[in-house]
Amino acid sequence: MTSVPQQASRQTVGYTLNGNRYLNVTSRCTLRCAFCPKFHREWTVRGHALRLYQDPAVEEMVAAAGDPREYDAVVFCGLGEPLLRLGAVIETARRLRDKGATRIRINTDGLASLIHGEDVTPRLAGLIDALSISLNAQDAATYARHCRPTRGGSFEAVLDFARKAREHVPEVALTAIDGLEGVDIAACEAIARDLGVGFRRRVLDVVG
Numbered sequence: 001m002t003s004v005p006q007q008a009s010r011q012t013v014g015y016t017l018n019g020n021r022y023l024n025v026t027s028r029c030t031l032r033c034a035f036c037p038k039f040h041r042e043w044t045v046r047g048h049a050l051r052l053y054q055d056p057a058v059e060e061m062v063a064a065a066g067d068p069r070e071y072d073a074v075v076f077c078g079l080g081e082p083l084l085r086l087g088a089v090i091e092t093a094r095r096l097r098d099k100g101a102t103r104i105r106i107n108t109d110g111l112a113s114l115i116h117g118e119d120v121t122p123r124l125a126g127l128i129d130a131l132s133i134s135l136n137a138q139d140a141a142t143y144a145r146h147c148r149p150t151r152g153g154s155f156e157a158v159l160d161f162a163r164k165a166r167e168h169v170p171e172v173a174l175t176a177i178d179g180l181e182g183v184d185i186a187a188c189e190a191i192a193r194d195l196g197v198g199f200r201r202r203v204l205d206v207v208g
């Protein structure tokens with residue numbers, strides 16, 4: 001059997017999809033989404049094995065990004081919630097900015113302020129160009145059914161995060177997955193419109 005340190009040394013920290021360089025920040029999550037591949041023992045996304053045995057250090061993420069000028073964007077993502085590691089993401093983004101990154105995006109569940117106990121959105125100012133926030137449902141009950149949050153008030157916290165992020169991040173978009181039972185994509189889009197942010201419809205089982 002392979003030891004954990006050996007597995008960690010071979011784990012995927014950076015991977016490229018559609019001209020973007022993705023950074024795999026953590027495998028830990030705030031949510032336990034019923035539709036998430038990792039809860040069906042599937043950790044491979046479009047040929048990239050994304051299971052992490054150890055969270056990569058800032059230096060590893062900076063190295064894994066390579067020359068950020070070669071990509072349309074650097075995206076903090078992975079099969080986990082990047083902003084659980086808020087400080088590491090901010091420091092990595094700062095270093096990538098110094099290396100000439102033109103566009104930096106975070107794919108997030110929008111629960112960072114709830115988890116960290118303060119409004120963290122001002123810390124993204126000047127570093128993060130875009131946020132893609134998983135709304136996933138048009139109401140708290142549908143959200144709870146699909147995303148299985150561990151904290152009360154999570155759905156409302158996502159909306160508040162998006163509302164506040166608008167002040168600090170140039171492009172904020174909510175996303176929802178078309179094909180999940182009971183999810184009303186038009187209603188999700190209307191929520192985004194009311195918040196004054198963008199919206200992107202995602203397709204079930206298509207990542208990127």
Ligand code: SF4
Nearest residue numbers: 029031033036079080
């Ligand atoms: S937030 Fe993303 S990675 Fe985490 S459980 Fe949900 S789908 Fe999976």
